[in-house]
Amino acid sequence: MKKKLFFLTFLICFFGCDIVSDQDSLNIAKYGDTYLSEKQFVNMMDGVKKEDSILRANSVINNWAIEKILTERAELNLNEAKLQKIGSLVKEYKSSLLSEAYLEALINSTINLEIDSVEIQTFYEKNKALFKLNDDIFKLAFIELPLDFSDTYQIRSKIRRFKTEDKFFLDSISYKFKNSTLNNDKWITKKELREEFPFINNYSYKSLKNYNFFQFKDSLSLYLIKIIELVENGEISPINHVLPTLEYMSLNKRKKELMLSIKSEILRDALQNKKLEIF
Template sequence: MNKTLAIFCVSILPISCDFFEPKPPENPIARVNKSYLYQKDIADLISKNTSPEDSASIVSNYITRWATQQLLIDQAQINLSPKKIEAYERLVTDYKNDLFTEAYKATIVGKQMDSTITNAEYESFYAANKHNFKLKEELYKLRFIHVDKEFANFVETKQKLNRFNTKDKEDLVKMRLKFKAANFNDSVWIKKEALLLQLPVLQINQDKFLKKQIFAQIQDSLGVYLLKIEDVLVPGDMAPLTTIKPTIEQILLNKKKLQLVKKLEKDITKDAIKNKNFEIYTLQ
């Protein structure tokens, strides 16, 4: 009989349990022992487009999960030792304190931090730490042209790409629309994986063509490729600054954040002492 009454009180409290418990300040939708679930607690569960049937199911499931959790919590309070309960409550308090303090520090740092990093800062950090940035894959500086097999002025174009003085570059840029594909920016490092995706024809004879200062002419069913490799870096070489700038940026931004956090912690403690809001008493 007692078990039946307990279940009855949890499931249809608004009708049957008011006689046994004083009414809470606002109308609840469920109760488990001394814990109440209110309308405001489920206000955000249902969107405007949810059907009445789905809404009822969502609310019902939520109430059941809430009741189960409350019952487990109540049983934990009864069956766990006081020492364990105290330890868990301390963890909860510490976690809550960490959430609030970290959120506040993040807000202040976000308002005060200058996220701009100058080239001088990049270069200074790179010079002091470049030995820590070793490549794990090949990098290439290159230029190339992909043309049809019947492309006119092929010999002249080949000479311009190989020689590549200022006039040659200007001429090739003007001709760009005549090429099937081209890259003239040979000052940028390209990863081997990206290069092979862009020029699959190189996958067959990588050792032959992917060498420093090589000029190659390669042909397949899609046309003719003219390729000039200007420079190559291999695994174990120091990574160029341009390739690790995003990593350095994050490191420098994190350092700025830490400096601001330390200053914030120092200033807030200093102000509290000055305003007599923080005192340390002598132990008796």
């Protein structure tokens, strides 16, 4: 009952829109034979901040009442042709929603969601022009050393060369580093690079690209950055960089093909069962 009274405190009702206060009904208001239930009201108030709740509650109830009043008067005052046109649009919209929902349910229950690597590779090869880069992308190795590190020269030499034995050595002593990334298969863009390393300006970016290496020292650390792989702006993206896009495109292609197949099948069945006749 307290909850009911809390809701009703906010109600500003119109003439003909009555407060329903019986405990069993769980309604907030009624207009004619139409009720605004407590459940509907709570859903309409979802996400409203506490400080805005009074104004929002008044608005929700008043708007509900206005809609019901206008609907009733429209049905009484609009001409028959207009009402028929609206009714036809409502039926078409309902039919469209139902058919789309059912078709989507059929597709989702039937479609194969497994990733086919051969299909992905074939799609990539046929559509490479779609995957031309508009930014440089990199795979990097990175080490952050404390300024008092005992053998900076050795670490610098090994990350610059970064052969298998160098990588193994660096990985074995990585616990001594302040931070490091030595096994990074992720591609990052130029924008992401500069966000991760704010000290890289236009000049140092060119230096990094020219020498595949850059170092920077501030008051806290020495930063060593090594380019493992680089693909430049305007070149075709590596397949693993665009794999999520390829997977999405492949799935979307399957959905379209399956949708056409389902539509053809239901049409054929309707014709065979003589539920559909075309004159």
